[in-house]
Amino acid sequence: MSGNMNINLKVWRQKNGKSQGKLVDYKVEGVSPDMSFLEMFDVLNDRLVSEGKDEPIAFDHDCREGICGMCSMYINGRPHGPNQGVTTCQLHMRSFKDGDTIVVEPWRAAAFPVIKDLAVNRSAFDRIIASGGFISVNTGNAQDANSLPIAKDNADEAFAAAACIGCGACVAACKNSSAMLFVSAKVSQLALLPQGDPERNTRVLNMVAQMDTEGFGACTNTGACSAECPKEISLTNIARLNREYFAAQLGSDRS
Amino acid sequence: MNWITKMFSSSLGQKLIMALTGLFLCSFLIIHMVGNLQLFKHDAGLAFNKYAVFMTTNPLIKTTSYLLYAAILFHAFKGIALVFQNKKARPVKYQAFDGKANSHWSSRNMGVLGTIILVFVVVHMSNFWAEYKFGHVPYTRYTENIQTGEIQSDYMPADFTMNSKMEEQSEGLMKVTIVKDLFRSVELGFKELWLVALYIIAMAALSFHLYHGFKSAFQTMGLNHKKYNGAINFIGIGVFAILIPIGFAAMPLYFFIK
Known part of the structure; x- marks a missing residue:
């Protein structure tokens, strides 16, 4: 087909968490510009399976609609590749040129150990959420809608923070592998709403403590996380996390 | 663990220490700059020498200066410790890393820039401060x-x-x-090319360090607000990344050329 491209891939291959990994060269021919980045990997894996010489490349993916946060490739030195505000599944091959060499690596962080090839274990995020990223409500009949007045600005900001899909691109982009943008989005979405208020102090204290325990780095405010975030979570959330944390430490009974 | 140690040993609390000590050091830079402008007076150094006496004898200023030395040491060593701690969070490095695509160079090199400034502070203090205090001026x-x-x-x-x-x-x-006559030590010291070069390199490092550091300190303290960000950026860039380093670099250059 005309307009199709040949792509040179350098893909991180690693058998499991204990073995040493290395970059392996693959040539993928006849790539359509309309393919997504993951579909190109499907084509390559199809070939690897039919050739039977090499195991297919393990990579995470689920919805392929840019909303689940499962895909996690570090492409040419940037999480989710060169485009802004998209996940890897929404990155298309038209963003590259014929003959390009593309380096694909897994997220790199002590808190995100490699499971195999490009798949990493992001359970650290789940443990942070379990430590405080929730509200406790009684079950039973649903409350009347709009019974709690919420300022439109706050509702909008909470919604923007809640857009975080927990993919971990912030950690991957950060030179310190810091999880501040993720944690700040999760703290913010609840701190901005009345439903989150009763547990606000314990929430922020527990989530920060869990974040530190998991071995994420500290925040240098480089802004790389927000620049690479597929949901464009704002750095103002990190400032809010700092405020929430110091207010809880200095101004509440808890620590 | 008591809540204060708990707070200051968390990753957020350690950054708060960096922010507070950093801003304290910034406030010192303004005082130091304003006082040292007297070096440019055509009075053979009289005003500057009187100022040096005042700065080293006034009890309030002496107390503040010990706080300042403590802040310098705290900021430097906490900063170095944080750099190594943060490196541990990524044991396996990326083969391809495109930092410039998403962040400013200075924000990724605060440790290196800070180290250059620390080396400068040691040379600067042993040349003038220690000489004035312990040596024979x-x-x-x-x-x-x-x-x-x-x-x-x-x-x-x-x-x-x-x-x-x-x-x-x-x-x-x-x-x-x-x-x-500390003025004479300054005059003689800045005839040395290597020293002048070190000062200019250090002031360039200071400029980049504060370009990121000043606004970053406010973000760490939780102050990121559209009403104030304009002023913080203006002061951070205009005053601390441009005016202050240029003013300090002008002093050795002035005596070298004079």
């Missing part, structure tokens, strides 16, 4: 005509000493001041 006698404002300066013999750093007395229209 010769005295100069200034004779000032109160009516005309004319100043005549005479170097005292190199082995001349007195009990105080400065003595003043009036003889009719003449005001005589004998004072430790």
